[in-house]
Amino acid sequence: MLEGIYQVGSVQNSDILEDITQRIEEKYKYIIKIVFENQDDQWSFVKIDSEENSQDKKNLYCLVDGPSNGPSRTPVVLVPVEKNKFFRNNQENIDAHINDILEKKFRKKLLNSLKSFIETYSPNEENKAVLNQIQAIIETSKEAIENTLRDFLSQNSTIRVENKVILFTFIENGKEYYPGEFIPIKETIESQGKYAFTDFYSKYGIESKANNKYCFFCHKIKDEIWGYASPFSFYTVDKESFVSGGFNQKYAWRNYPVCPDCAIKLKTGEKYVSNNLRFNFAEYKYLLIPQLLFFDKNQMKELLKRLQSYSTFSLSNQDSTRIDRIEEYIVRKLSEENNLVNFNFMFYEINNSAFNIILLIQEIPPSRLKTLIEKRDEVDEKFKEFFMPIKTKKEEVDFNFHFGFIVEFFKGGKEDIDFKNDCLQILRNIFYLKPVSFDLLLDRFMAKIRKCFVNNDEFNLELFILKSLKILLYLKETNILDRRRYVMNGEKPLDDFLSRFPILDEATKRALFLEGILALKLLNIQFRDKNAKPFYSRLNGLKIDEKVARRLLPEMINKLEEYDKNYYKELEEAISYYFTQSDFSKFTVDEMSYYFALGLSLGKHYKKEDKEEETNA
């Protein structure tokens, strides 16, 4: 994973100024400039000026954040207006507001920012001399600057009441330079800017650096090595699991030593991936991180071009009815790559603008993706007669397998809780071809199915039953469905039909499944004759235990006889036969109810013996 990010970063053109400066948001409407001028090698303060914030000038404004609540590392300070504090428009309030800006933003932050810049980046002698001179001038002209700034703010109320930025500019030979183009700053950042990534070597006030050590990525002995250089901060040394050398953070570099040059590549890789390789899968967002087995610059560049085009494609096709097909298209495309690349999937969520990794699936070869896709195609084809699309007024619902089916069962609603972690675990197991627990699935299947049943929501009942079955068939075909297996020997009634469903490998299951079919037939007859389905209420809210199961068979036969429409003798005999072989104690009520529910939905595929039924069912 890290190697992949490093590889991606290695083929990017890194522009250090672009990389380390922060965009100043549009809500900061104005830029107030404290202007210095150089005449005859002597710097002096000349005036206060202002302009509107321009998004094109990010690198010129050159804001580099410092520690929280501390000064920035370049002479720029953000001045958000505290509206709740300084809202009254009387002189007293205006003076207080201006004093607040002078004290907190100008004296505390802006003046210290130059000091912070010199400390962070240690400019060369020549540049340092210029910056020191400017610092000295600021010190001696502090009063003049403050007074001018005070006048400026009291005269320009439109600027005062808005969010703004204060920065220094520098005039030389008649041209005004912003911080990002002022040579002593620009040159220093270009040569030393990597030290802006202080979080790569300093955390909670503890520095982790070493000299003349081996770098994890370029495999060279480097002058300086950092200990916390982790993109996406997912391998944070705060995590116990990643600290092999105990908890002494100072020595983090021993576990994961990265030289400053490689740290920048990680940073650029992270940025590229975040901006260009975002995808969706089964309703979750993920970042795709490719990783070549043998790194080659050109190969990586070509690969990134292809991947980026998929991303553009998927982002431009957000038609909700087709999203699952687009997601699948991406996986299909990835599966066509050769096995010299592995893919890492970083599933994430953004909560309150914080980036949280929720699942990491690492080093998946394209051949694995191919297996997952091919099995899906096989299952769809093999069972297509049982999964005919359902047409609604709005759309056509098809049952071609996609991973979103699984999410649907685990997603919380108004009344049920979210089982996200279980769901992610299942998706993870599928990618790694590890067993997926039948019992875990069954629990969620029956929760959704039973809810539709008791709410008389026949449409969704049908969708959930068919989707759940498709999930089981897919996992079974992929050989990762973890379930108890049974063996049935000898000739069995209706075996041709029943053996189509590999999970119906036991007498009790078959009895319940066939009973579900018979129930459907009876309900259909009732609906045809009475336009109602009174027998629905005899199904015990779809909680089918042994007692209910044994009660239902004679009840259903009696009803059919009563209507003189008992066309299902063969079915009834088969149920009786399987009952004699059953052992209900092996199954939970949920599992029994599930086979019954499958029968309710698939009953329409059981052979039709009556002309009347055929035309109406």
Ligand SMILES: [Zn+2]
């Ligand atoms: Zn290195």
